[in-house]
Amino acid sequence: xxxxxQQRIWSWSKPLFxxxxxxxxxxxxxxxxxxxxxxxxxxxxxxxxxLAIDGFDPVSxxxxxxxxxxxxxxxxxxxxxxxxxxxxxxRASFLAHPEVYGPQFGGYxxxxxxxxxxxxGNPRFFAIVEDRLFLFSREESRDAFKADPERYxxxxxxxxxxxxxxxxx
Numbered sequence: 001x002x003x004x005x006q007q008r009i010w011s012w013s014k015p016l017f018x019x020x021x022x023x024x025x026x027x028x029x030x031x032x033x034x035x036x037x038x039x040x041x042x043x044x045x046x047x048x049x050x051l052a053i054d055g056f057d058p059v060s061x062x063x064x065x066x067x068x069x070x071x072x073x074x075x076x077x078x079x080x081x082x083x084x085x086x087x088x089x090x091r092a093s094f095l096a097h098p099e100v101y102g103p104q105f106g107g108y109x110x111x112x113x114x115x116x117x118x119x120x121g122n123p124r125f126f127a128i129v130e131d132r133l134f135l136f137s138r139e140e141s142r143d144a145f146k147a148d149p150e151r152y153x154x155x156x157x158x159x160x161x162x163x164x165x166x167x168x169x
Contacts, residue, residue, distance in 0.1 A: 042167050044107030044120050044135070045081040052081040053135065056123040058101045059090035061133050067124050101133065105160055106167075109137040111145050114155035118163055129153075 045052050052058075060068040070084025074091045077083075078098050085091040094101045103121065105113050112119040121135025125142045128134075129149045136142035145152050 042106050042164060043079050043081050043102070050082055052079070052083045053103060053107050053121075053123045055084045057084060057086045057090055058103065058133060059093050060086055061126055061128060062101065063090065065128075067126055100131075103133045103135045105134075105156060106164070107135050108163075109141055110134050110156040111141040111152050112137065113160055113163060114152045116159050116163070118167070 043052055046054050049055065055070050057068050057070040060066065060070075068086055070086055070090075072084065074085040074088060075082055076085070076091050076095055078095065079102070083091075083094060085094060103126075104110065107121045107123075109119045109121045119137045121137055123135055125136040125139055126133060127136070127142055127146050129146070134142075134145065136145065
């Protein structure tokens, strides 16, 4: 191919090439970013900070009936992850009874666990059912679970041991 012909091809294909690159970059920005939680752990922890349930205080769900972020001054390591709390009392309560205050199924969404998959729960979508904390990946999952927990709990409890066994320590 002659240099003149190569230049002609490049002159009409350059705008197409630039548009294609721009479209790829735009599409990459519009794609949803993956969940920041590691879904290969027995207890959900933020893959960047290492904090359990994104640093939310697990005791505040019970005491304050809301999702509240814990403070850096009140941390504790338990279950291979770091937990944050709003105050010393919440930290002491959790350390005395992590099985009571910790999220069920390690923080994985129980509606998805019932289907046989592990999907990280979002600490902002929660429910306390039968004095147990459940986190959900989506608002719709939480609402469905709260409307009929007996539909999901038996299946989730039956499937959880096998799913948990497949998660690395």
